[in-house]
Amino acid sequence: MIVDVALPIPVAKTFSYTIPERWKPFAKKFLRLKVPFHNKVQTGVITDIRDIDDPGLKAINEIIDVFPIIDNTLIELSMWSSHYYITPIGPVLKYVLPPTLKIEPYITIQAKGSEVSRMDGLTLKKAINLFGRESLFQYHETGLITLCDTLTQHTFSPITPSNVRKETPDNVLFIGDVQNRLDYYNEAIASALQKKSNVLMLLPDHYAAGSYFKKIFSEKFGDRVLWYGSETTLKSRMETFFRVRGEGGFLILGNKSCVFLPICKQALVIVERHEEDEYRNEEGFKFNAVLVAIKRASIGSVPIILGSACPSMEMYHYAKNNKFNIVEKKWLLDGPCQEKITAPDIVSSATFLEALIPIIKEGEGKGERMAVFTPRKDYGSYLVCHSCKKPFLCPHCEGVLGYEKEAGLLTCSLCGKSFPYEERCAHCGSDIIHFARTGVEYVAEKLRDMFPGLSVVKITGDSLRKELKTLNKMPIDMPALLIGTQSLSKLYNFHVQKLILLGWEELRKMGGYRSDERMIQILINLIDALSPDSVTLFMERKNKVTISNYLEGDIYYQEELQRRTNADFPPYRRVFLVEIENKNKDKGEKTIAKIKDIFQKEGIESAVSGTLMEKKTLYKWRIILRGEEDFLYKTLFRIYGLSEVQIEADPLYI
DNA sequence: AGCACGCCGACT
């Protein structure tokens, strides 16, 4: 008898081991186990048991789980994810059955017979040390002992399958502002909790979003709210883990990794702002938690609510095609800011700041809160020498250097390396430097100088967490000026009177087929979070955007979707990006040749674009494949193992 | 992913 074991490594195969006689009765699919690998011990998952022998194989060390800690829904979800995202099952199971999840210290033994009474009350960990794993498995199998977790006092047993409802679930795409969404969520959650069912709600992985919804829902539902986000203590995560596998009546709030949490009595899944990038997992197993949540709900016949002020094209299309109930609260164009949104002021980038002065002065006089958006966080993203007109480029890779004044660093936008800022041109030594494409640091510095009495707060991805505490303590009538990037859109319910956008239209040039869509999402989410009384946009003439084209909901979506159909882009066609990196041009080309050979044999067309030389010594090639995963799966899986090759499903920037 | 083996630069 041998077992196939999936290991949490990016290799497209499982590894086989023999099972020692004493473990044979306990081997089951989807149990975690320990195996020797590379001269050390790895935790893996049994994916198959085969009744053959192969004396050449190593033997497993021990089995960890007494029964699979996930249910059939999650097993099915893992299989689907592995296929859909063309990722080996090992890295997928790392998110579903984390090798790091240790349950033994939290489990105690309840003995049912006199022969095992000496075990009664011991923790599983202790009992294993004293009596050995196999005998405990034996006693559990024969019913002499049962297990109980110490955090909730529940019996620890296989998760009870969700009550499968026969009727098609009533899925909803809810479009509205944050207040509308909250009302809608509240009602749906309250009704599920009343029935003693569990609700899983996914939030964008941002401190501000987590803390806001945690607070709002805790006020309403008290200790029925369980937080399973990225910033929780191990103990409280374990408590949630045990609680929701045995008990109903909870709202589980969490981020993308929560989508694989085993939950019993599930009645509803909610995803807040599904269009946010934070739902995409970028390391190891690259998945989009929104799509996985939809699939999870569908496997378990559980309804799902996707709430957003500005749905993504993909989800809008998906909802229409899959008979979602699309509920739309018209809020944007009924608000008092309509006029200024649709008729932006045209200003050149050199006079942005001057144009701002009268508006901020007025706000300061009235004691208002104001927010200024700018698309970049640094002081300037493009530095040019005034004398020789040469731009500042990375000495390492010739990428464009951005300047972070506070840190005194020049940072390369391509390779990410940092260098101290010398205040001199590297070519002619001139110290007259022009800062172009200015950002938050620059705007904040200038406005601080101009309005010394006003409290100016910088909001960027890095500073938001720290500043949020200050902002929450800020009295509602205290005038303030926030300067920030799109992180401002994470400040749920921080009401400002004035929202001013500088260079917002530049987002349109920031790459990818989705840039248009993203540009409008950022504007709408800023308004959604900050609920401004007025919105003022300053644009440059050359990049002028006619906003009214975007705000007529249905029409814009239909036009954009038509463009996507014509161009054969998502959501009409899946796209896979294969990236090959090599320091050696010849070797890279060899890999390309290998891949092309595989593609040809499988009858797949592809377009190689490259060679993109990124650093002076690193070559990059990109292959873009379009087609459904069923068609590409086998081929892409064959190249998964090649060195220096990365496959990304549904890439954002192509 | 880790970790070992392997081939070229700066040191006692």
Next chain:
DNA sequence: GTCGGCGTGCTC
């Protein structure tokens, strides 16, 4: 002459 950089390849 070696120590150690990380580039390539393998793991049942």
